[in-house]
Amino acid sequence: MERWSGRVALVTGASAGIGAAVAYQLQDHGVHVVAVARRVEKIEEAVAKARQDAKSRGRYHETKAKPGKLYAKKCDLAKEEDILAVFKWIKETLGGVDILVNNAALEKESGITDAPTEDWRIVVDVNILGLSICTREAVQNMRGRGVDDGHIIHIGSVAGHNVGLHNSTMYAATKHAVLALTEGLRKDFLEHKSNMKVSCVTPGVVKTEFRDKLPYLKNIFDKKVGLYSEDVAEAVLYVLGTPPHVQGEAGLLDGDAVSQARRVLTVKEMNGEDRECVYLTDNMERWSGRVALVTGASAGIGAAVAYHLQDHGVHVVAVARRVDKIEEAVAKAKQEAKSRGRYHETKAKPGKLYAKKCDLAKEEDILAVFKWIKETLGGVDILINNAAIAKESGLTDAPTEDWRIVLDVNILGLSICTREAVQNMRARGVDDGHIIHISSVNGHKVVRHNSAMYAATKHAVMALTEGLRKDFVEHKSNMKISCVSPGVVKTEFRDNLPNYAVQFGKMPGLYAEDLADAVLYALGTPPHVQIHEILIKPVGEAF
Known part of the structure; x- marks a missing residue:
C-alpha cells in the first residue's frame, strides 16, 4: 500500500459498516480519505467505531505510515448535484481523486410484483446511477490530471451472482448490473490503453447496520456466522495492493492488458450458508x-x-x-x-x-x-x-x-x-x-x-x-x-x-x-x- 500514501480516496456510504471500515483502513495506510454519506454527522464517529471494533476482535494492525486526513462530506448518491458538488470540492481543495470506493447502496424489502415504483427507483438511482456518476466523475478527473494508475472499486454483493430471496429481487438486479459495469469499465480502460484498474468486491452476509435495518434479513441471518466490515475492507486493501500488472475483482477475485488481473474473490462463510463474499488478509x-x-x-x-x-x-x-x-x-x-x-x-x-x-x-x-x-x-x-x-x-x-x-x-x-x-x-x-x-x-x-x-x-x-x-x-x-x-x-x-x-x-x-x-x-x-x-x-x- 506504500504507493498510495499521500494520495486521495473517495469512499461513499461511509457513515456505517463497510464504508467506515474502508475509510479507517485507508486512512491508517496514509491515504487522505473523503468520506461521504447522507448522515454526514455520523461519519467520524462511525470510522472511529469501526477501528475500535476491529481492535476488540484482535483484527487491528498498526502501520508505519503517517495517517492520512479524514474529510467528512455530506452527499446523497440519489442526487447528482450532491455528487458533482463533492467532486468539485475535491478538485478545488485536494486536486483530485486517485481511488474511488463505490460502497453506498440501498435495499428495500419489496417484491417485484407488488412494490411501489418509488422503492424501485431509489434503489436503482443509488446502486446503479449514483455509482455510475461517481465513476464517470472520478475517471474524468484522473484523465484530466494525467493520472493513469487510479483504481475504482465497486462493493457488490453475492446478490450479483444469484437472487437469494424473492423480496430482494430489485436489489439483486442492481448488483448484477454492477458486475456488468465492472466489466464494461475494464473494457473502456482497455480501449483507452489505460493502466487504471477496476475491481469488484462481492461479500455475502456482513454484520452491519445495513442488515439490521431489514427485518427479513435480520431474522434469517441473525444467528448465522457472517463477515465483519473489516473483512471486506481488507479485501479492498488487497486489490489496491496488487502489482501494477494485476487487477483484482473480488467476488473477486477475477483478474487479466498492464496485466489487468480482475480478481474476483468469492468468499463463503464457514457455517455453510450458501452465499458468497470476498475477503483478503495475510496470516500464514x-x-x-x-x-x-x-x-x-x-x-x-x-x-x-x-x-x-x-x-x-x-x-x-x-x-x-x-x-x-x-x-x-x-x-x-x-x-x-x-x-x-x-x-x-x-x-x-x-x-x-x-x-x-x-x-x-x-x-x-x-x-x-x-x-x-x-x-x-x-x-x-x-x-x-x-x-x-x-x-x-x-x-x-x-x-x-x-x-x-x-x-x-x-x-x-x-x-x-x-x-x-x-x-x-x-x-x-x-x-x-x-x-x-x-x-x-x-x-x-x-x-x-x-x-x-x-x-x-x-x-x-x-x-x-x-x-x-x-x-x-x-x-x-x-x-x-x-x-x-x-x-x-x-x-x-x-x-x-x-x-x-x-x-x-x-x-x-x-x-x-x-x-x-x-x-x-x-x-x-x-x-x-x-x-x-x-x-x-x-x-x-x-x-
Missing part, C-alpha cells in the same frame, strides 16, 4: 511446520506455489512426472520473483521440500504418494491441485486419446488427490485443512474453439469446488475449499501450445508468483472466512 503463521502437497510442481505456477509455501515454513511435497526438474524449477521460480522485485523475505524457518514423481493420469502413482506422505510425514494439511494438461484439438476432429488424457489429469486426477487428502485429514482429526484448485478463466467461458475440451474440464473444476464445499457443510466441517482461476500466465504451459503461444504470446500476462500470492491470500484468511474463488486476469486482457 498457523501453517508453519505443517504439510502441503503441490501437484504439477516441475514448472510455472506449481513451482512458484511450492517456494512460497516453503518460505512460510510449510513442508512441501512437490510432485510431477518430471521429478528431476522440480528442485531446479522451484529455485528458478524464486530467482525470477527476485529479479522482478517480487520476492519477500519471511521470518519463518523454511519448510522442507520433498520432490516426488507422480503422473496424475495414473491412480497408482497418486496413491503411492499419499502412502509415502502418511508413512513419512503423518499426513497432508494443504492440497494444491495445480497439475493440468491442455491439447490443441477440436471437438469434431481430435483423437480420443487427446481427450482422455485431458480428462484423466484435469478431472479424475484432481478428484483422486482431493479424495485422498480429505480422507487423510478426517482420519487424523484435522478439521482446518485447505484444498485449493488451480483452474482457469476457461472455467467461465470457452476462449478458443480448439481448447473446448480443456475448457470443459475447467468448468468441471468449478462444479467440483462447489460440490466439495457442500460436502464440508454436510459433514459440519471447518475445512476449506478455494479455486484460483487465472487468465493468461507467462509459463511453460502456454509456450508448449504453439497456436496458443502465437495468439496470446504478445498479450499481457500474469506471472507465476501472482497466482502463488493468491494462494497465500486464500490460505491466510481467518477461520470463519473462505475464499471460494479468485478469478484473476492481467490488466488489459482482451477477452
Whole structure:
C-alpha cells in the first residue's frame, strides 16, 4: 500500500459498516480519505467505531505510515448535484481523486410484483446511477490530471451472482448490473490503453447496520456466522495492493492488458450458508511446520506455489512426472520473483521440500504418494491441485486419446488427490485443512474453439469446488475449499501450445508468483472466512 500514501480516496456510504471500515483502513495506510454519506454527522464517529471494533476482535494492525486526513462530506448518491458538488470540492481543495470506493447502496424489502415504483427507483438511482456518476466523475478527473494508475472499486454483493430471496429481487438486479459495469469499465480502460484498474468486491452476509435495518434479513441471518466490515475492507486493501500488472475483482477475485488481473474473490462463510463474499488478509503463521502437497510442481505456477509455501515454513511435497526438474524449477521460480522485485523475505524457518514423481493420469502413482506422505510425514494439511494438461484439438476432429488424457489429469486426477487428502485429514482429526484448485478463466467461458475440451474440464473444476464445499457443510466441517482461476500466465504451459503461444504470446500476462500470492491470500484468511474463488486476469486482457 506504500504507493498510495499521500494520495486521495473517495469512499461513499461511509457513515456505517463497510464504508467506515474502508475509510479507517485507508486512512491508517496514509491515504487522505473523503468520506461521504447522507448522515454526514455520523461519519467520524462511525470510522472511529469501526477501528475500535476491529481492535476488540484482535483484527487491528498498526502501520508505519503517517495517517492520512479524514474529510467528512455530506452527499446523497440519489442526487447528482450532491455528487458533482463533492467532486468539485475535491478538485478545488485536494486536486483530485486517485481511488474511488463505490460502497453506498440501498435495499428495500419489496417484491417485484407488488412494490411501489418509488422503492424501485431509489434503489436503482443509488446502486446503479449514483455509482455510475461517481465513476464517470472520478475517471474524468484522473484523465484530466494525467493520472493513469487510479483504481475504482465497486462493493457488490453475492446478490450479483444469484437472487437469494424473492423480496430482494430489485436489489439483486442492481448488483448484477454492477458486475456488468465492472466489466464494461475494464473494457473502456482497455480501449483507452489505460493502466487504471477496476475491481469488484462481492461479500455475502456482513454484520452491519445495513442488515439490521431489514427485518427479513435480520431474522434469517441473525444467528448465522457472517463477515465483519473489516473483512471486506481488507479485501479492498488487497486489490489496491496488487502489482501494477494485476487487477483484482473480488467476488473477486477475477483478474487479466498492464496485466489487468480482475480478481474476483468469492468468499463463503464457514457455517455453510450458501452465499458468497470476498475477503483478503495475510496470516500464514498457523501453517508453519505443517504439510502441503503441490501437484504439477516441475514448472510455472506449481513451482512458484511450492517456494512460497516453503518460505512460510510449510513442508512441501512437490510432485510431477518430471521429478528431476522440480528442485531446479522451484529455485528458478524464486530467482525470477527476485529479479522482478517480487520476492519477500519471511521470518519463518523454511519448510522442507520433498520432490516426488507422480503422473496424475495414473491412480497408482497418486496413491503411492499419499502412502509415502502418511508413512513419512503423518499426513497432508494443504492440497494444491495445480497439475493440468491442455491439447490443441477440436471437438469434431481430435483423437480420443487427446481427450482422455485431458480428462484423466484435469478431472479424475484432481478428484483422486482431493479424495485422498480429505480422507487423510478426517482420519487424523484435522478439521482446518485447505484444498485449493488451480483452474482457469476457461472455467467461465470457452476462449478458443480448439481448447473446448480443456475448457470443459475447467468448468468441471468449478462444479467440483462447489460440490466439495457442500460436502464440508454436510459433514459440519471447518475445512476449506478455494479455486484460483487465472487468465493468461507467462509459463511453460502456454509456450508448449504453439497456436496458443502465437495468439496470446504478445498479450499481457500474469506471472507465476501472482497466482502463488493468491494462494497465500486464500490460505491466510481467518477461520470463519473462505475464499471460494479468485478469478484473476492481467490488466488489459482482451477477452
